Amino acid sequence: AQTVTQSQPEMSVQEAETVTLSCTYDTSENNYYLFWYKQPPSRQMILVIRQEAYKQQNATENRFSVNFQKAAKSFSLKISDSQLGDTAMYFCAFPSNTGKLIFGQGTTLQVKP
C-alpha cells in the first residue's frame, strides 16, 4: 500500500530562522512525483514545491527546498529565512498509481516573531 507519513504534528520556528519538516512515504513505484502543499488559515491548498523521483537534484523554489532521499523514501521540506506568512499547515503528498494524491497527516508550522 502507498502511504505518506508526517511524524511532526506541530512545529515552531523563529522568524528568519530555518526549519525542516519531515515526510516519509512508501511505494513500490520507481518513477513518481512528490509534493508539498501549504494550507494557510484561509484553508486553501497551495502547491509549494514538487520533486520528480528520477531527478537526483533536489528541487528548490526560492526559500523552499527539499531533501529527497529516494532510497530512504524520505522527502523533507526546508524553509529558509522563515516569514510570518509561512505560518500554515503543510502537507506532504504522493500521487497513487491511479492519479489521486495521498496526503500525510500534516504538520502545523507556527512562525514566531
Next chain:
Amino acid sequence: EPEVTQTPSHQVTQMGQEVILRCVPISNHLYFYWYRQILGQKVEFLVSFYNNEISEKSEIFDDQFSVERPDGSNFTLKIRSTKLEDSAMYFCASRRREGRGANVLTFGAGSRLTVL
C-alpha cells in the same frame, strides 16, 4: 493564472437535507477530484472523475454521495441526506492529462459545509 472555482464558499444546512457543491475546473483539465478535510485533520480523497465517469472512489464515498458533470464545465458533488459528520471542508481539484504539470493537482479554495 487559471484557477479552480468552487461555490458556495460556506453552506450551513440541516441534517437530512441535500447539498450540492459546485466546482468549475480549469478548462483544459480532464481529471477531476473531490477531497474532504474535517477541521484540523488530513485531506481525504473522496472520488476521481474522468471521461464522464467515476474512475476511483474511497470508502467514504458511499451511496449518499454522487458526482456529476452536467454541462461540460461544472463538476458537482451531491450529498443526498447530510449527516453531522459530513461537516467538513470540501475541495475540488483538477489536473491535465498530458504535458508538463499533468501530475499537478490544482485545488479550489474549498467549500465549507456545516451540518446542524
